Amino acid sequence: LITWNAMLDGYAKTGHLRKAKTLFDSLPQRNLISVTVLLVGFAQSGNLSDAKRIFTTMPERDTVSWTAMLAAYTQNGHLEEAKLVFDTMPQRSLVSWNAILSAFVQNGVHLEQTKALFDSMPERDMVSFNAMLAAYSWSGYAEDAAKMFGIELPDRNLVSWNTLLSGFAENGHVCQARSLFLQMPERDLLSWSAMLVAFAQNGRFASALDTFESMKTLELPDHLCFREIFLVCNHVGKASMGRSHFASMQLDFELEPTKHHFCCMVDLLSRAGYLEDAEDLIKTMPFLPD
RNA sequence: CGAUCUGCAU
Numbered sequence: 001l002i003t004w005n006a007m008l009d010g011y012a013k014t015g016h017l018r019k020a021k022t023l024f025d026s027l028p029q030r031n032l033i034s035v036t037v038l039l040v041g042f043a044q045s046g047n048l049s050d051a052k053r054i055f056t057t058m059p060e061r062d063t064v065s066w067t068a069m070l071a072a073y074t075q076n077g078h079l080e081e082a083k084l085v086f087d088t089m090p091q092r093s094l095v096s097w098n099a100i101l102s103a104f105v106q107n108g109v110h111l112e113q114t115k116a117l118f119d120s121m122p123e124r125d126m127v128s129f130n131a132m133l134a135a136y137s138w139s140g141y142a143e144d145a146a147k148m149f150g151i152e153l154p155d156r157n158l159v160s161w162n163t164l165l166s167g168f169a170e171n172g173h174v175c176q177a178r179s180l181f182l183q184m185p186e187r188d189l190l191s192w193s194a195m196l197v198a199f200a201q202n203g204r205f206a207s208a209l210d211t212f213e214s215m216k217t218l219e220l221p222d223h224l225c226f227r228e229i230f231l232v233c234n235h236v237g238k239a240s241m242g243r244s245h246f247a248s249m250q251l252d253f254e255l256e257p258t259k260h261h262f263c264c265m266v267d268l269l270s271r272a273g274y275l276e277d278a279e280d281l282i283k284t285m286p287f288l289p290d
Numbered sequence: 291c292g293a294u295c296u297g298c299a300u
Contacts, residue, residue: 005291012292033292040293067293074294098294105295130295137296162296169297194297224298231299263300 005033012041032058036065043072063089067096074103098127105135130159137167142176162190169198189219196225200232208232209241223255230264239272259287 004027011020020041024034035058042051051072058065066089073082082103089096101121104114114135121128129152136145145167153160161184168177177198184191192215199208212229215221221229226249233242246265249255257265262285269278282289 002291007291009291031291036292038292062293064293069293071293093293095294100294102294125295127295132295134296157295159296164296166297188296190297192297197297197299222297227299228297234300260299267300 001029001031001034004029005031005037008034008037008041012037012044015045017041017045017047032060032062032065036068039065039072040068043068043075046076048072048076048078063091063093063096066090067093067099070096070099070103074099074106077107079103079107079109094123094125094128097121097123098125098131101128101131105131105138108138111135111139111141126153126155126157126160129153130157130163133160133163133167137163137170140171142167142171142173146176158184158186158188158191161185162188162194165191165198166194169194169201172202174198174202174204187218189222189225192219193221193225193228197228200228205232205236220253221249223258223261226255226257227260227264230261230268234264234268234271237272239268239274242268257285262287 004023008020008023011017011023020038024030024038027034035054039051039054042054051069055065055069066085070082070085073085082100086092086096086100101114101117104117114132118128118132133145133148136142136148145164149156149160149164161180165177165180168180177195181187181191181195192211196208196211196215199205199211209232212221212225215225226245229245230242233239233245242265246257246261249257262281266278266281269281
């Protein structure tokens with residue numbers, strides 16, 4: 001049963017919900033965990049109604065499944081329902097508290113209210129602190145976030161660094177973002193791409209391209225990075241560079257270009273005057289043009 | 291074996 005649940009989780013986490021559902025239906029044994037995994041899978045793919053249906057029909061619920069339902073509402077932008085779940089759930093763990101805190105943060109509740117919730121929590125961990133850090137960044141208080149990072153955080157991890165980094169980036173503080181980036185004890189894909197986006201969105205196109213080149217030696221860039229790079233190539237009018245990244249994304253990194261990538265490339269080629277190539281690309285792409 | 295924090299748009 002544990003193995004089946006792990007498989008279920010694997011399908012659900014990679015977005016293969018059809019397979020997950022089929023596997024779930026064919027399981028000889030299921031438990032609370034199997035059902036919760038499926039609930040989370042639906043919620044994360046944006047299928048709130050099925051998630052809700054699973055929740056209301058499940059034979060038993062524990063704190064994990066209640067919190068999963070709370071998060072499901074949060075992820076789909078339903079703050080009021082998330083609050084309601086929080087208020088009605090029989091027990092609340094630290095994770096439940098963190099989940100409602102994130103609900104506030106992600107749905108843009110006023111900073112004061114979010115801080116009040118944070119202060120009222122019976123206990124806090126790094127996830128709580130990181131969520132609060134994000135709240136400051138999101139509201140444009142990158143400085144306060146930095147202060148909190150320096151003083152109040154009991155500990156810091158890579159997520160804390162990344163949160164602060166993106167806070168600087170979002171507020172246009174590219175230089176501070178850069179120095180923070182250089183100071184970081186370790187960097188992951190999110191750190192690199194936050195830095196890349198920071199440069200790109202503040203007009204530092206050459207730095208963005210340099211960052212991308214460095215990043216490729218250490219991390220596997222994902223769809224988001226390539227999308228950003230195509231935008232950069234577009235801004236600086238480097239169609240040939242865009243083309244080679246487009247090829248590289250498929251050949252070297254085995255990433256399937258999405259509609260957005262094709263869209264960027266068509267835009268890039270058209271602006272650079274390669275209209276026939278742009279048309280060819282539209283004809284050969286595996287999507288219907290819209 | 292399951293729930294909560296960080297990058298994002300032609």
